[in-house]
Amino acid sequence: MESFLEQYGYLALIAGTFLEGETAILVASSLIAHGPFQFPPTVLAAFLGSFVSDWIYYFIGRLNGKYFLEKRPKLAARVMPVTDFFKKHKLQILFSYRFLYGFRVIIPLVVGMSGIRPASYLFYSTVTGLVWATVVSTTGYWIGKLLNLQAQVFEENLLFIMLGFGLFGLLVGYAIKHFAVGKMAE
Numbered sequence: 001m002e003s004f005l006e007q008y009g010y011l012a013l014i015a016g017t018f019l020e021g022e023t024a025i026l027v028a029s030s031l032i033a034h035g036p037f038q039f040p041p042t043v044l045a046a047f048l049g050s051f052v053s054d055w056i057y058y059f060i061g062r063l064n065g066k067y068f069l070e071k072r073p074k075l076a077a078r079v080m081p082v083t084d085f086f087k088k089h090k091l092q093i094l095f096s097y098r099f100l101y102g103f104r105v106i107i108p109l110v111v112g113m114s115g116i117r118p119a120s121y122l123f124y125s126t127v128t129g130l131v132w133a134t135v136v137s138t139t140g141y142w143i144g145k146l147l148n149l150q151a152q153v154f155e156e157n158l159l160f161i162m163l164g165f166g167l168f169g170l171l172v173g174y175a176i177k178h179f180a181v182g183k184m185a186e
Contacts, residue, residue, distance in 0.1 A: 009036050010045040017049030021104060022136055024049070026165045029140030034150040039137065046133040050098065054108045054125050061112025069113075079106065086110050094124040098132035101174075143168075 009028070016024025025046040031037050069076040082103070086093055093100075094116075097107040111121060 010041055013037075013042065013045040014049040014052075017046045017133075018053045019049075021050060021053075022101065023162070023165050025133065025136045026140040026143070026168070027162070029137040030144030030147070030165075031150070032137075032141045033145040034148070035144075039141065043130070043133045043137045046137060047129045050104075050132065051125060051129045053104070054098075054129065057105055057108035058112040058118075058121055058125070061109035062118075063112075065109055065113035079110065082106055083110050083113070086114060090114075094121075095128055098128045099135075101170075 013024055013028045016028070025042070028037050028046070029039075029042050032039050032042060069079060086107070093107065094111070097103065097111075100107060108125075
């Protein structure tokens with residue numbers, strides 16, 4: 001595992017944050033204290049993966065979102081509360097959407113459909129992405145330091161560590177999503 005991380009660590013982190021997000025960055029950043037990752041490049045790699053993902057969904061929403069939803073009324077009905085919530089709380093969402101676990105695909109799609117110009121979205125996605133990557137990396141770093149996680153320990157207990165990080169991410173995400181859904185109902 002150590003040789004894999006030395007060879008592909010940051011590329012794997014970029015791919016992981018593109019596909020999943022929190023779990024990938026928590027795993028990588030937990031190895032900063034004793035492993036092959038360093039703090040600034042970890043934050044940058046996590047930011048890049050999530051940034052590219054956000055922009056793909058943003059452009060899908062901008063270029064094809066409304067047409068796509070017109071053809072799928074059931075899906076449009078499910079997207080409508082998020083769209084309405086976005087209209088009411090645009091700035092709050094634009095500055096915090098990376099932290100809204102469970103909404104990482106739909107919010108960039110809704111932002112793209114909302115008519116926000118790419119230059120404006122560039123600002124919000126950059127600020128939010130850097131803050132998100134820094135906060136989650138810092139959390140992972142302190143978890144790794146507290147639990148004394150090293151690549152060898154990670155390799156020997158990979159399933160338990162991944163399940164633990166996944167559960168941690170789900171619990172935090174559930175709490176945030178529960179709060180956000182409660183606000184959308186208002």
